[in-house]
Amino acid sequence: MAPPPEPASTAAPPLPPAAPPLPPAVVEAELEEELHLPEAIPEAKRPRVRERVGRARELFAAPFASIRRRAKIDEATFEALEEALLLADVGLPTTERLLTPLRERLAAKALGDDPDALLEALKQDATALFAGEDRALHRESDTTSVWLFVGVNGVGKTTTIGKLATFEKAAGRDVVLAAGDTFRAAAGEQLELWGERSGAEVVRGTEGADPSSVVFDAIQHAAAKGAPLVLADTAGRLHTKVNLMEELRKVRRVADRPPGKVTEVLLVLDATTGQNGLAQARQFTEAVAVTGVVLTKLDGSAKGGVVLAIRSELGLPIKLVGLGEGAPDLVEFDPEEFVGALFD
Numbered sequence: 001m002a003p004p005p006e007p008a009s010t011a012a013p014p015l016p017p018a019a020p021p022l023p024p025a026v027v028e029a030e031l032e033e034e035l036h037l038p039e040a041i042p043e044a045k046r047p048r049v050r051e052r053v054g055r056a057r058e059l060f061a062a063p064f065a066s067i068r069r070r071a072k073i074d075e076a077t078f079e080a081l082e083e084a085l086l087l088a089d090v091g092l093p094t095t096e097r098l099l100t101p102l103r104e105r106l107a108a109k110a111l112g113d114d115p116d117a118l119l120e121a122l123k124q125d126a127t128a129l130f131a132g133e134d135r136a137l138h139r140e141s142d143t144t145s146v147w148l149f150v151g152v153n154g155v156g157k158t159t160t161i162g163k164l165a166t167f168e169k170a171a172g173r174d175v176v177l178a179a180g181d182t183f184r185a186a187a188g189e190q191l192e193l194w195g196e197r198s199g200a201e202v203v204r205g206t207e208g209a210d211p212s213s214v215v216f217d218a219i220q221h222a223a224a225k226g227a228p229l230v231l232a233d234t235a236g237r238l239h240t241k242v243n244l245m246e247e248l249r250k251v252r253r254v255a256d257r258p259p260g261k262v263t264e265v266l267l268v269l270d271a272t273t274g275q276n277g278l279a280q281a282r283q284f285t286e287a288v289a290v291t292g293v294v295l296t297k298l299d300g301s302a303k304g305g306v307v308l309a310i311r312s313e314l315g316l317p318i319k320l321v322g323l324g325e326g327a328p329d330l331v332e333f334d335p336e337e338f339v340g341a342l343f344d
């Protein structure tokens with residue numbers, strides 16, 4: 001996908017097209033009951049984003065405090081702000097996209113000269129980047145819904161599936177896990193461990209088996225026992241190898257055959273890889289129609305600004321956020337909460 005055009009006028013440049021909308025049938029059939037992660041797990045508390053994204057908060061806190069101490073808003077203020085955003089991994093296109101309209105508001109005397117007002121306006125604009133995006137996790141009630149998890153190795157696909165399986169089972173909904181990563185025996189074992197913990201059944205193939213046949217078997221099994229959802233793991237070997245993308249396309253095709261229906265293709269990205277994640281994302285979105293992003297490892301050393309870049313440059317909604325390794329450490333992405341956690 002080409003980067004968005006350089007901003008030329010006072011208006012913010014248009015967002016790139018969002019992920020293709022799902023057919024109306026899917027949207028209508030979406031469960032009324034929301035996921036309510038992780039309240040579904042007895043005695044689990046929703047982790048507070050603010051408490052988990054410590055490193056990212058620190059990156060914003062010091063430069064923002066020094067901007068607040070400035071007497072007025074001038075070019076040097078903007079330079080300090082630009083530097084802070086770039087250091088926090090927001091990326092150049094998104095930084096410009098955010099700052100250009102603010103510069104223009106300043107020039108039009110619509111911003112006043114209090115640096116606090118500048119930061120408040122930035123916060124609002126950053127939150128507004130996410131307006132109108134479809135963050136729901138879709139299911140279709142008449143078929144076996146399949147959520148396919150894709151992404152390079154080590155990003156957290158298997159862990160995210162394990163966390164979601166825990167939520168689904170705790171919420172009283174049956175779910176089958178498909179060990180579509182047949183590349184390593186350990187991958188299937190890792191999924192089986194999550195299956196044991198969550199009580200979800202895992203369908204595995206032999207090592208080296210065709211991943212799409214494993215996913216197919218899992219769908220057949222889920223349909224036979226009336227489980228409405230299959231979470232399908234896939235291998236994360238090097239994305240530069242074309243055959244991984246071909247394999248994923250095939251898995252997707254097979255999973256979409258009745259009684260299965262792919263209602264989510266979730267691209268799992270590791271937040272600590274920052275801007276590299278964007279390059280990965282482009283390759284996956286080209287191969288399989290990604291419906292949303294799961295951004296993992298926002299706890300720890302992640303810089304956080306990549307959240308804004310994913311939305312602004314890829315046009316993909318972030319649907320879930322990983323804040324740790326345990327089952328309750330997965331939350332729905334809430335833009336206001338997240339931007340507030342970074343900026344306030």
Ligand SMILES: Nc1nc2c(ncn2[C@@H]2O[C@H](COP(=O)(O)OP(=O)(O)OP(=O)(O)O)[C@@H](O)[C@H]2O)c(=O)[nH]1
Nearest residue numbers: 153154155156157158159236296297322323324325
């Ligand atoms: N801190 C933290 N660690 C995480 C998070 N999500 C996953 N991890 C850890 O990241 C490591 C890799 O996770 P996996 O789920 O195995 O990643 P994967 O994408 O399945 O990797 P492959 O199977 O090799 O493709 C594990 O040690 C996980 O515990 C998260 O949100 N925060």
Ligand SMILES: [Mg+2]
Nearest residue numbers: 157158181187
């Ligand atoms: Mg895995």
